[in-house]
Amino acid sequence: MSHAPVSTPEPSETFKKSKSTTSLDVSVSATPAPASPATSDAGVAAPAAPSNSIDSFPLSAPLKAALRSKGIETLFDIQAACLQKLLDGKDLVGRARTGCGKTLAFVLPIVERLSKLDRGGYGRAPSVIVLAPTRELAKQVGADFETYGQSLGVKCVCVYGGAPSGPQEGALRRGVDVVIGTPGRVKDHMQRGVLSVKGLKYRVLDECDEMLNMGFVDDVEEILNGTAVDTANVQTLLFSATLPPWVRQITSRFLKPDFATIDLVGDDKMKASTSVRHLLLPCHWSQRSEVIRDLVRCYGALGRTIIFTDTKADADQLTETLSESMGARALHGDIAQSQREVTLAGFREGKFSVLVATDVAARGLDIKNVELVIQAAPPKEAETYIHRSGRTGRAHARGTCITLVSRNNEYMAPIIERKAGMKFARIGAPQPADMAAVAAERAAETIAEVDEQVIDAFLPAARGLLAGEAEPERVRRSLITAYEDYVTLVMASAFPMDRASQVYGLLRKAGIRDADVEQAKTVSFLANGRGAAFDVPTKLVENFIGAFGGPNDDPAKGVFGAALMEAKELPELLQRPPMSAGRPGGDRFGGGGGGRGFSGGRGFGGGRGGGRGFGGGRGGGRGFGGGRSFGGSSGGGGGNRSRPFGGNY
Structure with a gap:
């Protein structure tokens, strides 16, 4: 978990309390009441502590020491805003943008309260269950509980599929205070009688919108609302960066009527991270691997890169292409859990700098120095885009997210812009001049690190290289499609x-x-x-x-x-309108609308707008494009006047 730097925080936010039987908005300040002013020996008031300083909050000395051992002197706004409400026992829904410290927002108050309870001895049932949608996120949350809980004698165990159940069972039988896990493995331990929820005092859903979707909600409800759970005396916490309307409707199953909402996004149109540059690059699928390689070299040369794909097969294919030149590794659900853990640990430790992943890496993972996120295609949901792009630009650092689009999926760009409240900047594929500039910058940084006393020893060899080596020819690329040459x-x-x-x-x-x-x-x-x-x-x-x-x-x-x-950079182009659920509808860029299937005009979907099948006519087609062999302006298979590629990318 990354944290706020030691500095005076931003002004406190205003939070909306949730509506229960009456409609009432209550403004709550995240900034606690200032402590009594301290005075120095000279009788002059000492400077007041920053409002989000850990000394301003009712945290025990061992917990503050644990925070300071990690270099943490101030809390993020979401942590500061939630702390007292959770210590007071309120049910709570918390939302903040990605990379803003949501995990510690519930870890700190939970371990603080547990330290003051009589939790029992050997063989005790857990007081806390935390559910996470992925194994990787469960392990990360478990590591935070372990780090801060051990300072107060709080015992934790993380349970998830793909790992041996024996050690997990042993820890549960000996007794723990906090169980963190994925729904499937938690449910399995409950059904086998190893895990009891009778004494539960806290239940937490991390990435709650993912936890409450159709794939998880039944298991979640069985775990958290089972007959053994004393729902009247359990405190429920839901956290996420995104809260679609349907999530709000479902929360009534878990929360008390007077629950509190801490929402640091609120009505802001900008739902995605504000510290990330959001870039859009047109690219034909056949050029994707080479373009991604160049993007990593241009935009991610000094840090780590995560490349997101929609499918496991795509992740494997890209990894195979990029492994030799960049040492890329894959992370997805078909990889054995032991290897997934080795891969993620290696990425965190900097043993390799390019990770190709499906959405198992999109939710909640906090990895330092991720400079670049590349999405090989736009996701089908804006919420997915928000979480993927949020793997960079964390803890107020700057980051870049580049999304590749083709003519078949570019309709998603304005939808994501509208729902995520951000605007893409359109860019073209890196050109030879861009690559040369990056190489020169990296060479200059390397030379700057060389001791001046030994530079003279390298000069003869450098002169020989400059005199005898020709400049390597670099291939240029289209700014519209990224086609090579x-x-x-x-x-x-x-x-x-x-x-x-x-x-x-x-x-x-x-x-x-x-x-x-x-x-x-x-x-x-x-x-x-x-x-x-x-x-x-x-x-x-x-x-x-x-x-x-x-x-x-x-x-x-x-x-x-x-x-x-x-064109030296991609000019501002007329955007195509979003496609409808049925036929895309004709427009001057080509696409559908000319007729159904293969009809409408001569040839395959001919006429001005083309058809959904093979396109054709003046505007080009969405499908297979085509050159001379598929026709031309009189209704062939896409393309203007038999252009190669049919005007598609």
Whole structure:
């Protein structure tokens, strides 16, 4: 768990108390009442302690010492806001953005209260059960309870599947105070009579929205609301970074009517981490592995990187591609638990810096120095995006999350933006100049660490390398699709431009051969409506730009009211509207709408908008794109005038 630096905290938040029988908003300050001012020997008042200083809270001396041993002098806002309410015995729902210290928000008050109770001796039943959705998160929470509980004599055990049950049973029979685990293994121990919940005083759901979804809710209810649980005398705590409306409806099954809500996100539109840059990169699936490799080198060179995939097969495929060049390792549910633990420990310890994972690593895991998160495709739920992106930018550090999109899933980007309350910055694939700049920066940092007294010994060898080594040729990539050996050109127009035929017509008017024109692809229109961006093979760049009188962005200086130049960064493009649940609907980028299945116009889904199947017509198709073999403007299988790739990426 990362924590706030030793500094004066941000101003205290305002929290909304939950509604019970009456509708009432109560403002509660997270800042405790100041202690009596201390005075020095000179009679001058000493500086007041920061409002979130651990000395401002009713924590026992051993617990404060344990916090200080970890370098913690102040509490995060969520920890400060929850502490007194939990010590007072309130049921509570807590929400804060990812990386803001939610785990200690319940660990600290629980171990503090347990230390003052008569918990019994050998063979005692646990007073606390904490449920987590993944084994990795359960282990992490268990480690925090172990760290801070041992200072107060609180015994803990973590139980989860994939690990031998014998040691877990032995610990439970000897007696523990806190059980942390996944629902399946906790339920298994209960059914075998090893784990009793009769004396339960606390029940905690970490990542409660995940715990209460359709996959877990029945087990959770059986564990926490079973006949053996004295629900009237148990305190219930629910924590998460995301609380969809359906979670609020379900909480009534577990919480007392007067429960408190501590919500540090509230009505803010921005639900994702505010310390993370959210970037979006168009990339065809066939280029994904190479582009991800370049992104890690450009954006994650100095820290750790987590790459998220939707499937285990994708995680394995990417790991195989990246393992040799970057030492990447995989983490997902089909990997044996013992190997998962070794992999995660190695990543934490810096033995390798690239982890490829499914969502087993998205929830709650706190790993220091994760500089970059890459999502190989946008997730289908905004909540998943929030949790994945929250693996970086933790404890107020800065981080970067890059999401790759293709034409088949780019419709999710505006949905995520709306629900997560953030805006993506569109970027293109790293170019040779970007890679060179990163290499130069890293070389300079390495040289700076060399003792000046030995630099002279390396100069002859360095001069020889500079004189004899040619600059390695780096492959350029499209900014629109990330295709290798393609360059994105921007056409600025003096008149409105919204049809690909306008672009191809101007290219031909400028004297470019038909065979070369047909190699231009992925026409996308500028957001200002006065131009377009498209890709051409690297070898044709000079030919295209020369036909328009050289590189410039002023249509008045070009030909036929248009100018052409190479894009150095991805221009602002007209975004396609989100696709509906049925047919995507036609638009000028291609896609559906021309007809159902393979009908509508000549060929496969022909006509202007194309069909859902093989696309076609002016706009290009969503499906297989296609060049000459699938038709062309008269209804073939995608693409404008038989463009390669069919205008799809």
